[in-house]
Each structure stands twice: as structure tokens, then as C-alpha cells.
Amino acid sequence: MALDKKSSYRKNFSLGVTFIVLISILFILSLFLAFNYSKKSIENDFVSEKVNVLEQSIKPYNDFFQNKMPEISYYNGYLDSSTAAKFVDTVILKYPFISKVTFYDTEVKNVPVKDGINANHLGIGPKAIFQFGKGVKPDSVKLYSEDDTRSFNVGSDFNAIAIKLATFVEDLDTASVPTQEELFTNFSIVNSNENKITYLNIPRREDLRVYKEMIRRKLNPAPVYQQDVLVFNLDAHKIKIINTRPLLYQTIRIEPLTYDPIDTSDENINTEIALPGAFSDFKLYLISSKSYIKKEIFIYFMPIALVLLLVYGVLLLVAFLIYRNLNINSKMFKLQYDFVNNLTHEFKTPVSVIKIAGNNIKSAATLSQKEQQLYGKILDEEADKLNGLMNKLLAFTQIENKAIKLNQEEVNIVDFIESTIESHTLKHPDFKITYEVLGFKTFITDPVLLGSLFDNLAENAYKYSKPEQKKLHISAKLIKGVLVFRFVDKGIGIASSELNNIFKKFFRIQNEYNQMGSVGLGLAFCKELVNFMEGEISVKSKVGSGTEFKIVLPYNN
Template sequence: MSLEKKNGYRKNFSLSVTFIVLISILFILSLFLAFNYSKKSIENEFVSEKVNVLEESIKSYSEFFQNKMPEVSYYNGFLDSATASKFVDTVMVKFPFVDKVMFYDSEVKNVPVRDGVNVGQLSIGPKSIFQFGKNVNPDSVKLFSEQERRSFRVDDDFNSMALKLVRFIDQLDTASVPTQEELFTNFSVVLSNKITYLNIPRREDLKVYKQMLQSKLNPAPVYQQDMLVFHLNPKKIKIINTRPLLYQIIRVEPLTYDPIDTSDENINTEIALPGAFSDFKLYFTSSKSYIKKEIFIYFMPIALVLLLVYGVLLLVAFLIYRNLNVNSKMFKLQYDFVNNLTHEFKTPVSVIKIAGNNIKSAAVLSLKEQQLYSKILDEEADKLNGLMNKLLAFTQIENKAIILNQEEVNIEDFIESTIESHTLKHPDFVMTYEVVGFKTFITDPVLLGSLFDNLAENAYKYSNPGNKRLNISAKLIKGVLVFRFADKGIGIPSSELNNIFKKFFRIQNEYNQMGSVGLGLAFCKELVNFMQGEITVKSKVGLGTEFKIVLPFNN
């Protein structure tokens, strides 16, 4: 049976180890897959997140193009150089990518102009031309005027915008209202790094422009138009890196830019800029070591979750193994208990049976034989009765099924009675005692007697021949009773001291090979607890053991 139990224990241990190995392999594999997933995710984000960077970085350009630039139309063509200069200053402060602005203070006439565009009876020409910018010399602000003609020729920016206006007027259906989108599209020209914008005339003015295009009006009208050419520098776009842990370097480069360094140590991606910056792109560069930091930031929460799951599985494995181990030990204890209890019952039953057979088979029994058999039957019956009473009392105490009797006990008489019964039973047992501080107290004499008897029996049983000694001390100390049972026995190993009060537990030694069920000290523990006391032990192997019992003093 012990071999089967041993193999069962090994089987449980092997299953636990196999389970731990499997979940460890699964954990390592999960970490590997999680890391690869994190790496792929960050690499995909490196490609996709550039759109967010672009959107954030060109917000100022979009605001300039959609909101700030159309403010020119609010002046209805009556901008002068001073007002234009202030307007340009506000633009350059808020939008640093605007390098320079050309301002054309223009007129639409019904008579030909020398500098400008003449189509049919419609003429468009500048009265004056100014340029504004941080790097513009004050002497170069004014470039042209009708009064002071210089060697300045009206450039293609003006002519192309004037021709676009003429085409729009020529195709204009005066019966319908053009949409804002149509007006904005026809009154602006977007080129590389440059936007030309002409203030949008009122609808009534556009109708007059169409008449002027087709015929000469009398008197000949003159209308004011303002045109501004914004020169942009894409290098001055403020790049907003929405993922600083992902993108190490972001810069504006021409679309044709191709890096000379094509090292595998870096990861690159790019995205084209819109509108007037369409000849340029945002160029993103990060080293692989830099990207690894972001990968680990992404990976760590996943790894912690996996580690938590792994820890829970390990805990489950430990609890299962401990439960199996405890069950195995409990099975062994119960097996030993049943085995020893059977032996305890079997021995007196066998003796009683032998004695009965001898009486039955004997024709005549002498008085001496009758007395011998009577004594044998009486002693063995007492053993059986005592064992049954101990088991019954143990069960009753555990289940709180008995009532604690309160009787006055003379401690000296009680101890002397205990000593007498044990020395009669064991003539080589030397027992002494001392009482200090009290003579009587209230307690349950039956339970106290069982406690004393068990401790005395243990002291005798676990002492070497010739050294079977026990000293019982009873003292009243600070309002409580302290009993000490000190023997000179074989002692208890320190590793076993925490287990000796457990049910069915037996220390493996030569004295426990037969005849012990592991209930004696557990029974003492339950007795003391039931009597609202406390029991402790201290022992040294080879020198002896002392049990200390503390009980409440009732007098």
C-alpha cells in the first residue's frame, strides 16, 4: 500500500510539473507572438500615423487659405498701401510660412490701359504695386505707380489672374447666382509656393463688368480691385509631431528628394503636402533602436496581462498540487489511523477470545486460573472501553456536544491520585509534583483527569528505560493556573513541534511503530480549548519535553 501511495504522490508531482512546463512554454510562446504583434502594429502605425501628423501640421495653412485670405474681399477693392501693410503684418505673425506678399491696387475700366490686360471694351490694370515682407528693403516696398513709372513690368501673376477674371465674366450667367465655391475658385490661383487672390466683386459689379466687356458705357465706369500674391515657404511650416515616440525626425523635403544614406538602421516614410506645397513632402525618419522603445511601450501592457494570467495558472497549479498533496497525506494519516485503531481493537479482542476459549475448553478451572482470566478479561475490556470513550469524547468535544461540569477540585489530591494510578500501572515510572499559590479550584474533574492521564502516558511511553520521569508543576500566576508537565524523554524534533497537536499525526520513531493512532495530543489540545485554556510545548531532542497548560482560575 505504501508503494501505491508513493507512486500516487509521484504521479501527482509529475502531473503538476508537466502542467507547469506546458503553461511555461505557452507563456513564452505568447510573449513571442505578442512581441511580434506589437512590432507589426508599430510598423503599421509608422506608415499610417503620418496622416495625423500631416493634418495637424497643415491646419494653419488650411486656416490661412480658407479663412484669412478671403478677408481681402471684405475691403471691396478699397485697400490702400497702409491698410494692406497692416493686413500683411497680421498674416505673417500668425502664419510664418508666408514669406512675402505682392499687393496690386488695381482698377477695372471701360477704356484701355497701358499696363495690364485689355479684352474687348474691358481693361484691368494696376494703379500701384507694393511688396511686403520681413526681408524686403524699405526702399523696395513700392514697385510701381501710374504717376511714377519705373522700369517695372506687370508680371505674369497679375496678367494670369486678370485673364481668369475676364474668362469668368465672359461665361457668367447673370440670371443665376454663382456659388461661393465657384467664386473662390475663379478668383484665386494656386501655384507651387504661391497663391494669387483677387477680391470677389459684388454681383451687381459683375453684371456691369459683363456689360463693359461687350460695349462702351457712357459715362465710362471705374471699379477698384485688390489683388494679393502670397509667396510661401514650405520649410517654415510648423511641424506638429503627434507621435514623438514614433517619429524621431520629421522634415519638409522636395518631392524629388531621395536620401543618399539608405542604411538598414533607419525606417523612412513620406507623405505629400497639399495645395501650394504640392511640390514638397513630409519626410519621416526613425532609427530602429528608437522604434524599439515604442514597441516595448506597446508590448509591456500585453506582457503584464500575460504574466498575470501565467501567475494565476501557476497559483492554480500550486493549489491543485497542494490539495492533492494534502489529500495524499490525509489518506495516509487516515489509513494509518484505521490500521492502528484496528490493531488497538484487535489486540484486546484477541486476548479476550483466547481467554474465553481457554475457559470454554478447560474442564475445571482453579481459583487462581479464574482470578487470572478475570483480570485479563477485565483489563482488556477496560482498554476497549477507554479507547471507545476517547474517540467518543474527542468527537463530542470537537462538536461542542458535552457540557463542562463545574466541581471543586483539591489539586494536591487530584495530582496524587493521578500519580498513584500511573505508578501502580508502571512501577518504573517516577513521578513528582509541586503546588504553589492555591489548593482548590473549580473545573471539570473528568476532563482534567483525561488531560493529565494523556500527558502522563505520553511521558512514560516516550522515555527511555531507566529514565522514565515526570514532574508535574501547578502554580497560580497572575490570576491564571499554569500546569507544567516536564519529562526526561526522547524529545521532539523542532520541525515537528507545529504538527504534534494535529489529528492522526504521528512522529516516525521506534515508539510509534505500533499502538498509536495519533489522537493523544490532538485530544489534549481539544480538551484545553474546550476548557478555555491554552497549551504549548517546548522540547529538545534527547533532553526531554515540557508541556505548559494555562487555564482560567475559578474559585
């Protein structure tokens, strides 16, 4: 049976080790895959997140282009130098990337203009030109006036938007209504080469019809309409870069579209994305060192690693619990097997002796008085053994299930101990038992249960002692309101590793004294008795020197 237990233990241990090795390999592999996934994910983010950086950084430009610039049309061409200056101040304050604004106070006439564009009978020219911006000198605000006698070139920006207006008017279908998108497209010019936006306030439909008539013929009287043209000079380097992923992008710069870095070190990774609209000749250039990116990779990786570690820990706990349960089950099987074996042996021995004695009585023709007494004594002793074993099993089950009641009787402790000593010395003449009582004479308890407790401990003291050391000292003392009983023997002792198990059912210490059969219920029965009597039992022992059992019971008198 010991070989089977050892084999079973090795099998369980091997299965446990195999399981732990497998989940450890899976854990390490999972960590490796998770790190690679994190690295790949961050590298993909490095390429894809630049779109968010661009969107956030270019948002003010989009707001200016789509919302602020069209406000010029609200003035219907009636901006003057003063109102234009206020409008430009608010624009430059809110949008720092606008460095300078040129304002053309424009007239659309039915007569040719000196400076501007003439299309048949339609003339488009400025009556005054103003320049605004942080870097514009006070004496340079007004660039041109139609009253000036000197020659002045109004510039390609004005001419381009004037030509666009004349072309649009000439091709205009007065029966249809142009969309806002068409009007916006035809009355603005985005020049990415020079980073300029030229905008002409959108004329009303009625004005456009008149302009068309003005191209075809000379009207009487010749009308004059006011238009406003503003040219916005932009500086791409004044765009405020919004780094939406500061742990991902170490440096973000605005560079020309043709920029190609000389340093192509493997220590850095970079990506780029072109700016839109008037800034389309520029790009966002994003660069980070690989060591900088590693921080973001680990930030991404750590939660995954913690989850994997938690799963790994749970699996280890499951493995431990399974292994522990397998060992407990193995031990329980061993204990139950030994219990059945030993119980069978305990029953078999007296039954065999009774059977032999019965056969001898049956086969004998006559029996002398001495033989009758001998056989009677044998039958009586073996019957007592069977009865005692059955009573112990029955009492253990009843006490464990609380099926009996605790009797309350007054017990004289000296008489009780002397009765126990007499009983055991008659049974074992070589058993020397001494005792002492201190502090009390009588107390209330169940004498039957207390007798069973004393008998079991006395029997153990005799059984587990060497022939020359079969001694037991019993002390009974009243200490601080409780009864303390000590049973001190000079037996073989109990190893410290076994002390936690000796009160368990079916547990037997493996030694030469247990080879002839023991069901492993004695001390477990004692503990159940003490618990039932609302007390405590403990043990101290030293191998080769002896054992001391200490029992503490409530004092009732």
C-alpha cells in the same frame, strides 16, 4: 501504504512540474509574440502617424487658405495701401510661413488699359502695386502707380488671375448662380512651383453681369470697378512642425520633394509625406534611429508584459494551490486510512482476547478459582480498554462540537497529582513519576477533563520512553495569575520538523513505538481539552533527550 503515498506524491509533483513548465513555455512564447506585435505595431505607427504630424503642422496653412484669405472679398475691392498693410500685418504675424505679399490695387474698366489684360471692351489693370513683408525695404513698398510714365511689367501673377477673371466672365451663364466653390476656384491660383497663392476678391453677381456686358460692348457712361488682387509668397521652411509622436519620430524636416538622402544606413528608418497646396513641391521627411524606436516599442510592450506576468503569476498561484490541496488531500486520506486501520486494530485486539477467554470458559468442563480470577481479570481489563477507547472518541467529538459543559469544582492539586501518579504506577510499576507544586493548593476546574489531560500526557511519557528512561516530572506553579503545568519526560523526543503537526487529528509520528497501533488522537484530544478549558498548550523537545509539554490554564479560586 508508504509506497502508495510516495507514488501519489511523485505523481502530484510530476503533474505540478509539467503544468508549471507548460505555462512557463506559454508565458515566454506570449512575451515573444507580444514583443513582436509591439514592434510591428510601432513600425506601422511610424508609417501611419505621419498623417497626424502633417495634419497638425499644416493646420495653420489650411486655416489661412480656407478662412483668412477669403476675408479679402469682404472689402469688395476697396482695399487701399493702408488697409492692405494692416491686413498683411495680421496675416504675417499669425502665419509665419507667409514671407511677402504683393498688393495690386486693381480697376476693371470698359476701356483698354496700358498695363494689364484687355478682353474686347473689358480692361483689367492695376492702378497701384504695393509690396509688404518683413524683408521688404521701406523704399520698396510702392512698386508701381498708373501715374508713372516709365514702363512697368505688372508680372505674370497678375496677368494670370486677370486672364482667369476675363475667361470666367466671358463663359458666365447669367441665368445660373455659381457655387462658392466655383467662385473660389476661379478667383484664386495656387502656384506650387513658385510657392505662391494669387487671390482676387470675388465680385458680386451684379458686378459679374456688368463685366459680361463690358466685354461685349462699350457702355455709356463707361463704368470703372474696383478689385483687389493679393499675391502671397510662401516659405515652406517656415512651417512650424508639430511632432505629435516625439517618442516615435526623432527628427522631422521639410525637404524638397526630390530630396533623396545619401546616407541609407541600416541603423535608421525613415518615411515621408508630401505637403499639400502651394507646398506640394515639398515633403515632410521623418527619420529615427532604431535604438530610438526601441524606447517606444518597450513603452508599448511593458503594459502587455505586465498583464502577461500577472496572468502567469495567477496561474502559478493556482498551480501551487492545486498542488497543496492534492497533497493535503493525500495526507488526509493517509491519516483517515491509518485511523480506520489502527482503530480497527485497537478494537480487534481486546475483542479477540475477550473472544478467546470466552471460548476457554465455554469449553472448560470445570474452572478453578484461580482460573476464574484470571479470566475475570482479562475480561475486565479488555472491556476497560474498549470502554476507554469509546469514551475518548465520544469525548473528543463532544468537546470539538462544544456539546458538553465545563464543570466547575474545587480541586486540591496535590491530591489530584498523587492520584494520577498512583493510577499510572499501579498500571506500570516501572514508571517513575515525581512532582512539585508551588504558589497554590486548590483551584476551580473540571476534574474529569483535567484528569483526561493528565492521563494522556502521562501515558505518552511512558509509551515513548525507553525501558530504562521511563521517567516523568510534573510541576504545577502559579505564575503571574495563571497556572503553569509542565510535563517533562526523558523519552525519545520529537523531531523539530514534526512539532507543528503533533496536535493534528490522526497524525502519528513514524517510529517503532507506533507500529502496534495508535489512532493519532491523543495529543489532538489534549489540545481540544486545553482549548475547551480556555488555556494554551505548547511543546519543546529534543530527539534522544526528552520532551516538555507546557499547559497554561486560567486560575480560578
